[in-house]
Amino acid sequence: xxxxxxxxxxxxxxxxxxxxxxxxxxxxxxxxxxxxxxxxxxxxxxxxxxxxxxxxxxxxxxxxxxxxxxxxxxxxxxxxxxxxxxxxxxxxxxxxxxxxxxxxxxxxxxxxxxxxxxxxxxxxxxxxxxxxxxxxxxxxxxxxxxxxxxxxxxxxxxxxxxxxxxxxxxxxxxxxxxxxxxxxxxxxxxxxxxxxxxxxxxxxxxxxxxxxxxxxxxxxxxxxxxxxxxxxxxxxxxxxxxxxxxxxxxxxxxxxxxxxxxxxxxxxxxxxxxxxxxxxxxxxxxxxxxxxxxxxxxxxxxxxxxxxxxxxxxxxxxxxxxxxxxxxxxxxxxxxxxxxxxxxxxxxxxxxxxxxxxxxxxxxxxxxxxxxxxxxxxxxxxxxxxxxxxxxxxxxxxxxxxxxxxxxxxxxxxxxxxxxxxxxxxxxxxxxxxxxxxxxxxxxxxxxxxxxxxxxxxxxxxxxxxxxxxxxxxxxxxx
Amino acid sequence: xxxxxxxxxxxxxxxxxxxxxxxxxxxxxxxxxxxxxxxxxxxxxxxxxxxxxxxxxxxxxxxxxxxxxxxxxxxxxxxxxxxxxxxxxxxxxxxxxxxxxxxxxxxxxxxxxxxxxxxxxxxxxxxxxxxxxxxxxxxxxxxxxxxxxxxxxxxxxxxxxxxxxxxxxxxxxxxxxxxxxxxxxxxxxxxxxxxxxxxxxxxxxxxxxxxxxxxxxxxxxxxxxxxxxxxxxxxxxxxxxxxxxxxxxxxxxxxxxxxxxxxxxxxxxxxxxxxxxxxxxxxxxxxxxxxxxxxxxxxxxxxxxxx
Ligand SMILES: [Zn+2]
Numbered sequence: 155x156x157x158x159x160x161x162x163x164x165x166x167x168x169x170x171x172x173x174x175x176x177x178x179x180x181x182x183x184x185x186x187x188x189x190x191x192x193x194x195x196x197x198x199x200x201x202x203x204x205x206x207x208x209x210x211x212x213x214x215x216x217x218x219x220x221x222x223x224x225x226x227x228x229x230x231x232x233x234x235x236x237x238x239x240x241x242x243x244x245x246x247x248x249x250x251x252x253x254x255x256x257x258x259x260x261x262x263x264x265x266x267x268x269x270x271x272x273x274x275x276x277x278x279x280x281x282x283x284x285x286x287x288x289x290x291x292x293x294x295x296x297x298x299x300x301x302x303x304x305x306x307x308x309x310x311x312x313x314x315x316x317x318x319x320x321x322x323x324x325x326x327x328x329x330x331x332x333x334x335x336x337x338x339x340x341x342x343x344x345x346x347x348x349x350x351x352x353x354x355x356x357x358x359x360x361x362x363x364x365x366x367x368x369x370x371x372x373x374x375x376x377x378x379x380x381x382x383x384x385x386x387x388x389x390x391x392x393x394x395x396x397x398x399x400x401x402x403x404x405x406x407x408x409x410x411x412x413x414x415x416x417x418x419x420x421x422x423x424x425x426x427x428x429x430x431x432x433x434x435x436x437x438x439x440x441x442x443x444x445x446x447x448x449x450x451x452x453x454x455x456x457x458x459x460x461x462x463x464x465x466x467x468x469x470x471x472x473x474x475x476x477x478x479x480x481x482x483x484x485x486x487x488x489x490x491x492x493x494x495x496x497x498x499x500x501x502x503x504x505x506x507x508x509x510x511x512x513x514x515x516x517x518x519x520x521x522x523x524x525x526x527x528x529x530x531x532x533x534x535x536x537x538x539x540x541x542x543x544x545x546x547x548x549x550x551x552x553x554x555x556x557x558x559x560x561x562x563x564x565x566x567x568x569x570x571x572x573x574x575x576x577x578x579x580x581x582x583x584x585x586x587x588x589x590x591x592x593x594x595x596x597x598x599x600x601x602x603x604x605x606x607x608x609x610x611x612x613x614x615x616x617x618x619x620x621x622x623x624x625x626x627x628x629x630x631x632x633x
Numbered sequence: 634x635x636x637x638x639x640x641x642x643x644x645x646x647x648x649x650x651x652x653x654x655x656x657x658x659x660x661x662x663x664x665x666x667x668x669x670x671x672x673x674x675x676x677x678x679x680x681x682x683x684x685x686x687x688x689x690x691x692x693x694x695x696x697x698x699x700x701x702x703x704x705x706x707x708x709x710x711x712x713x714x715x716x717x718x719x720x721x722x723x724x725x726x727x728x729x730x731x732x733x734x735x736x737x738x739x740x741x742x743x744x745x746x747x748x749x750x751x752x753x754x755x756x757x758x759x760x761x762x763x764x765x766x767x768x769x770x771x772x773x774x775x776x777x778x779x780x781x782x783x784x785x786x787x788x789x790x791x792x793x794x795x796x797x798x799x800x801x802x803x804x805x806x807x808x809x810x811x812x813x814x815x816x817x818x819x820x821x822x823x824x825x826x827x828x829x830x831x832x833x834x835x836x837x838x839x840x841x842x843x844x845x846x847x848x849x850x851x852x853x854x855x856x857x858x859x860x861x862x863x864x865x866x867x868x869x870x871x872x873x874x875x876x877x878x879x880x881x882x883x884x885x886x887x888x889x890x891x892x893x894x895x896x897x898x899x900x901x902x903x904x905x906x907x908x909x910x911x912x913x914x915x916x917x918x919x920x921x922x923x924x925x926x927x928x929x930x931x932x933x934x935x936x937x938x939x940x
Contacts, residue, residue, distance in 0.1 A: 504890055
């Protein structure tokens with residue numbers, strides 16, 4: 155119910171902004187029309203005065219020390235054979251300048267009448283998942299019910315603008331349904347400022363944002379190439395790589411593209427760190443990625459990177475983690491490393507109609523836990539242990555034409571708390587992009603659990619509908 | 634040596650600095666253009682004072698140049714970025730500018746050279762949402778296909794080069810004037826050659842030819858695309874064919890970055906002649922420069938009329 159209210163609120167807000175602009179726009183358009191007519195008249199006069207100017211130019215010596223900004227050729231069309239109107243009286247440079255100034259004003263007015271010139275760019279993304287899953291949540295470990303499910307995963311408001319000449323700011327506010335209660339949670343997914351003019355090829359980002367780790371951890375749900383975030387990112391990172399912190403990105407000053415990112419934050423993904431009573435630097439998350447890129451041919455590209463995340467001292471992050479055998483684990487140190495590799499075929503000529511991507515990430519988790527076999531704290535049987543586990547995903551995306559993309563996804567996951575607990579998942583999907591802002595995706599997923607997990611194999615079919623209204627930016631990280 | 638490691642370090646740093654500082658006046662002006670037509674114009678005006686790289690090779694769609702990370706180091710070192718404007722490069726340029734970490738070429742800086750400055754766009758959408766498609770939000774950006782409007786781009790490029798390097802103004806002025814004289818002569822030639830195009834009706838795949846049609850008196854009847862950037866529905870194709878037959882539209886233009894299937898089908902159904910025309914130099918063979926490309930377009934178009 156609450157999510158509906160939020161949805162309506164967003165829609166109203168958006169409508170309001172739009173109508174306000176529409177009114178202003180039609181008014182401005184009328185003005186522009188009148189002015190354009192006036193300019194047409196002026197234009198022919200100006201064209202006829204061209205010859206006069208030419209003779210003036212010849213007589214005046216080469217004294218023009220400034221670039222001739224004041225005489226764009228659209229209006230004057232100097233010496234153009236197409237401007238064949240005969241001269242109609244004398245004109246001075248001053249008059250021409252005046253006319254040009256007027257014309258430029260009209261043009262500028264026309265450009266500025268579009269929204270986003272003075273106000274933040276605003277966009278809303280809606281994403282609904284219709285699904286059928288053969289087993290209930292107790293058997294799948296999912297936080298969504300089995301059988302038929304309709305899940306409004308995102309109602310996302312995006313706002314972005316320049317802060318000042320030195321920084322840009324943006325916010326992503328999401329009203330998503332709580333998976334368990336169904337209530338709408340209004341969450342600030344991101345709200346960060348990023349510098350635009352630091353020296354030495356540096357960019358600094360601060361606030362709440364998706365920290366850079368691997369390739370898909372910092373992509374919003376609706377922009378993923380598949381319906382669900384790969385299992386390994388969900389388990390090892392905790393979904394999106396959200397952090398409250400700061401991140402520095404450095405482009406190496408060499409001819410080859412190499413980028414290095416490093417950051418620190420209060421959390422990284424989910425669940426949150428337990429705050430504790432006093433923190434040294436060890437309780438924070440430190441993360442980074444080193445990435446590079448190669449053009450194999452003009453049409454084939456390779457992008458690869460290595461990432462790392464460490465929280466040297468976690469204070470029982472996520473609480474007591476109950477294992478299927480009744481024992482518990484408390485996380486004491488979080489360590490994660492990753493490698494990503496993608497091979498792309500992006501034909502220069504017709505990449506809007508044909509392309510191919512093979513994307514891969516392997517993550518290695520090496521968390522240290524305090525294991526408590528009897529689940530009674532401080533009973534004396536506790537011991538420290540590290541669990542080394544691996545997870546990966548590999549997907550193919552083949553763009554058949556402008557609208558259709560099809561692909562496969564393979565998931566492999568060792569539980570980061572118990573490496574013998576392995577999950578395999580196989581998905582096939584078909585994406586139909588009606589336009590750039592309106593997309594349907596059909597996906598089938600079969601998931602294989604093993605006995606240790608206590609979960610059972612299942613099949614699921616998803617239909618995902620994603621739409622965008624308003625502004626939609628193409629940031630570098632989201633490319 | 635052992636006694637003076639600091640002095641040695643100082644020496645190394647100074648030598649290093651000398652290397653860094655020296656190219657600042659010795660090197661050429663580094664220009665990156667989004668498209669090949671602009672690169673050709675910059676080469677003609679800048680001559681040997683500039684080093685030009687175009688992001689596009691010529692075969693791309695003007696709205697769909699792949700966003701390659703290998704462009705980033707190029708743009709990082711660029712003194713100027715020269716672009717079409719009217720949001721033509723919306724799909725790839727803003728993100729590349731962000732990634733370039735080059736404050737000198739960001740929007741609003743002197744190194745950001747928007748060639749549309751001074752051009753009044755046609756077909757500015759009436760609505761502010763996406764019901765009119767997304768790729769032409771500020772009006773049609775394909776003004777470079779009108780050689781007279783290309784002269785505005787030349788002026789904008791000239792101004793930017795002079796602002797960046799005032800000491801080379803004389804060179805830029807003489808280069809520009811020589812090129813404009815050549816272009817003006819060509820425009821007269823094209824105008825004469827294009828006389829049979831007056832009133833000839835044509836369609837194209839993408840809404841690319843508004844300025845060209847106006848310059849040479851052709852009638853731009855419609856596009857295969859439903860809206861700029863949106864593929865046709867079967868109903869749109871059907872209606873297009875019916876109206877083309879009724880109105881005797883005689884040419885179907887296909888830009889090389891779009892598939893031939895639908896234009897070929899329309900050509901077959903209506904009897905209109907199908908031609909493939911480049912939208913920037915390098916789009917088809919023998920169109921390496923802007924003038925060669927316009928030559929090719931005018932000649933091919935005239936030939937298609939059969940007159
Ligand atoms: Zn276009």
